[in-house]
Amino acid sequence: MEVNGSMWTHRYRGRTPAGTAAFAAFLLIVGLLVGGPLVGGQPSAALAKAPTLTAVTVDGHGTGRTFDGVGAISGGGGNTRLLTDYPPKQRGEILDYLFKPGYGAALQILKVEIGGDTNSTDGAEASHEHSRGAVNCGTGYEWWLMEQAKARNPGIKLYGLAWGAPGWIGNTGGGGNFWSQDTVDYLVSWLGCARQHGLTIDYLGGWNERGYNTGWYEKLHSALAAKGYRHTHVVGADSGWDVATAMRGDSAFDNAVDIIGTHYPCSYMSAMTQCSTTSDALATGKQLWASENGSEDYNTGGAPLARAVGRGYLDAKMTAYINWPVVAAVYPNLPYNTMGLVTATQPWSGAYSVGKSTWASAHTTQFTRPGWHYIDTAGGYLGGDRANGSYVTLRSPDSTAWSTIAETLDASAAQTMTLKVTGGLAGGALHVWSSDFSSTDQRDYMVRQPDVTPVSGTYPLTLQPGRVYSITTTTGQGAGTAQSPARGVLQLPYRDGFEHTGVGGEARLLAAQQGSFEAVRCAGGRAGTCVRQMAPTAPINWDSPADPYAILGDLGWSNYTVSIDTRLTQDGAVRLLGRVGTQSGFSPAGINSYDLSLSHSGAWAIERNNTAHQVTVLAQGTDTQAAGDGWHRLSLGFDGATITASIDGRTVGTATDASYGSGQVGIGTTGYVPAQYDNLSVTPGPAQTYAGTYQLVNRNSGKALDVADQATADGSAVDQWAGNGGANQRWTVQPTGDGYYRLTGVQSGKALQVPGGNPVSGTQLDIRARQSDLAQQWRIVPSGDGYTTLENRATGMLADVSGQSTADGAKVIEWPPNGGANQQWQLVRTD
Known part of the structure; x- marks a missing residue:
């Protein structure tokens, strides 16, 4: 005391x-x-x-009403991808924080995506049936996640929902049709795969946020009964409350839907102070769910989640709350990289962060059980x-x-x-x-x-x-004590021959954004395991259309050469990507990147893409030696603004472009073709160092990183101000090891930091006496055209001018990466 x-x-x-x-x-x-x-x-x-x-x-x-539970969603999409590649110790700790009773979020419902080879927000999840009749119950990671959840909490309820589907479904020559008998059969086969994994699916939905088809729901309900899945309850329609009005006027449709699930009934990306329903929904007598809510930062979304769980029942008699998503185990260049209950963006370091949303869930889940009853009075x-x-x-x-x-x-x-x-x-x-x-x-x-x-x-x-x-009156509650290791850099060289990836699995760190990239036995006279793009046709998309591709690696990689062996046996092209950066939201085709493409005919091109979907050809030609069905090795090298493309060791073209200074690597195809890949390597080029004294100028405002009021005390705030050459605007940059730097104010002698390593978006930066604290360590990452970003080691967030302000005195804060010019800084040497 x-x-x-x-x-x-x-x-x-x-x-x-x-x-x-x-x-x-x-x-x-x-x-x-x-x-x-x-x-x-x-x-x-x-x-x-x-x-x-x-x-x-x-x-x-x-x-x-009967309480059904508080849960979260893995899917919609790809948000759990990197969790599978975490070291076993940290992976187990994260899973405990999510599912273990009396430890963390203690989730009572796990809703998973039924993969459809299409991007459904931050990635694409693999289908269990890429082509008609070829069912593979080993694809993807949702089976693994459900098994892990059940192992920790056998009473957890499981819920499946499709965001998209393979293109063969309902295909009569004019593209896929989700509302078809094919989809009913497809979902039933997915339930069969669940049985093979020893899993019982408690709830099944239709098509995420795409309305409903009454006849289709009636067919689904009948098929479940006929195939022995009477215990699986149908949720309709994972969209809006309008489904209830249709049910009120159609008894057959009403009988086909067991639970009414709506999305964001407490308002989208809001404080969730009030939730709503309709008189028709209440009059159905069905259980009413917020079958998707959230879409909030793992920390700042905690309070809205806590409000919505209770107010959802008080305002709208909703008996379940399901948060999107369960975890942000995605790369930080993807649009929704801090949403969920936990963030886990660095499998190579094992670093993760447990958010306030975890504890908002725990206050209900650790003190209740599905099947309990609300006491309305x-x-x-x-x-x-x-x-x-x-x-x-x-x-x-x-x-x-x-x-x-x-x-x-x-x-x-x-x-x-x-x-x-x-x-x-x-x-x-x-x-x-x-x-x-x-x-x-x-x-x-x-x-x-x-x-x-x-x-x-x-x-x-x-x-x-x-x-x-x-x-x-209950006991057994608690708060987990596991601690994350420090964030770190994915060091080069990086190599993967894909030999340790089981057939049907996904290669380590490789995150599909469209299509499906799975391990297969190599073809073309090559032994061992390769990665193949598996989707044979364009899927029924949830996001906007895109060609298949997958990304891998550290956003801080700058000067390097990425190489891979490829094989293509039909018209189309293979692609090798480099300096991959920001992806536009709900639009996987729009991404900052360079790529080298090679077609089956031998035509090649160096191209630059951006988030506005503008593809610019920087160089092109034809290599007749690279035409045909054989294996070829593609290489794409970066040294400053110079880009070099090679095929089978021959330099075929160069280009000069400074749009992007660093980024990940990736593989892809032009069109839905079954290209194979093997022997990925990323080797370092000339190192770039920043030791010295600099003024840091913001790209958006043109103003300098500045200690407010020329203060020198611990905790003095950092803002931006018109460049004046003052000592409070000059920073000594010194390496701390492992690819990180300390930025020390020349006037104050104190270090730029995130105060207390606070992981909450919007925290204003300040200065404090130099110490070994990770909150004082920054990674300087080239972003193109001579600008960089400053990534904090403790939080993984970037130094950002609040609100994209151009005013003197605007706060400099930390914020998740978003590609904005207000997160880019030019280092101007002053010593």
Whole structure:
């Protein structure tokens, strides 16, 4: 216990330590004097303003809808891809944070994408049936993820949904047709694969966010019954509430849909302060779900998630909340690289970060079970005002256990709640857990508070602002203690002969963005394992169309040569990509990159693509020796602005272009052709170093990185200001090892940092005395045209001028990579 004036703080995890009972009683007495016992440890707030009183009766005979669970989505798309390549130790830790009961998010529903060889946001997931009748139950990683989830929580519910589908489905010569019997059969075959993996799929949807076809849903429902999948409930329509209106007017359609699932009923990418439904949805009597919600940063999305889980029931009687996505295990150049419950973008270092969204989920999942019942009379808004916060109460079916989950995220003052228990529910001491969502310290999340005992038959509590609480009769809760290793650089040279990739699997670190790239036995007289583009026709897309390609590697790779063996036996072309950078959202064809293409006829080209889908030919020609069905080795080299293309060791062309200064590598095809690839290598070129003294000029504003007001104290803020040559605008850049640098202000002698290594987007940068803290280490990555980005080692985010401002004094913050000019800095030598 720390005593500081009138403020007491007391924190402990897990079971109440021996000897704290007297202390808890003391807190209870103090709390009663100010309106209730301390919950959250801040009586001064209650003294400053009389708390709003909310009296709640928790009745064991109270009625309400059946709770179905809180879950998350793997898919829509590719957001789990890199998790499979993590070191076993860190991979297991991440999976524990997601699925293990009493440890982290403890998810109760896992919704997965039924892969369709099409990009569905941040990648493409492999189909189990690329062509009609060729079913392969070993493709993709969703089977593995479901198995891992079930191993940690056997009671977790599984839910499958398609975002797209292979092009053969419903194909009558004019392109695919999702709403066809082919798709019904395709989904049933996927359920058969699940059985082979020992998995039971509890819920099955139609076509993600593409409306509904009533006849198709009726066929699906009938097929499930006929094929022995009566236990699999149909969710319709993973779009909007309009499906309920159609069900009300069509009894056959109504009978075919078991659960109504809608997307973003608490508003898209919002604070989620209010959720909505329709009278038709309520009148169906079906269970109503937020079958996709979220799309929020893993940290800043925590508070919206916590609001929506409770308010979804209070406002709209929704009994399940499913967050998109479960994890951001994607490369940071992809559009939604920080969304989920955990981020995991560096398999080579094992680094990951557990977000506030994990703990927002935990406050419900660790204190309830699917099948529990809401008690409608024990839920509402604190003091009758949604601005004060909300609360819901759930009980077990036999009324032997119950929990109240409350949130005060928007409250401006402490709230007093009293709980009176009736109807045979358990009494005795209540266990209280809380999370302070105003804190960036993980130790302030899922913290056990002193138990609360009844006073004259009533439990009094004081709830502090900005928090989430779980008040419960249950035990077994906790907060995981595993810690991430430091972020690091994927060192060159990098090589992969694909021999350690099992047939049907995906090569290490290779993330498909369109099409499907899987390991197969090599053809063309070559032994061993190769990677092949497997989609034979353009798929039924969810995103906009694109040619197949996959990416790999570190965005900081700058000067290097990437090489690969390729084989193509039909018209079309193979592609080798380099300096791959930012991809435009929902449009995989738009990506900053260079590529070398080689057609079956021997025609080659060096091309530059960008996020606006503008492809520019930088050089082209024909190599007759490279025509035909044989194996050929392609190489693409980068040295500053010079690009060199080689085929089978012969230099065939060069180009000069400074648009992109660094980036990943990749492979692809022009058209949906079955190209094969082998023996990938990335070898380093001349190293680029930055030791010296520089002024850093922002590309968007033309203004310099500046210590505000020429301050020199620890914690002084960093902003931008018109270049004036001042010592507060000059920075000494020194290597710290492992490819990172420390930037020290010439005037202050102190280092540029993310304060406290805070991983929350929008945190303003400051300066502090130099130390070995990872928050003071920056990776300087060329972005093209003489500009660079500054990537913080502790958080993986970039130095960014807030709001793309061009004004003097605008804050310099950290923000996820987005390719913006306000994240690019020119290093102007001043020494």
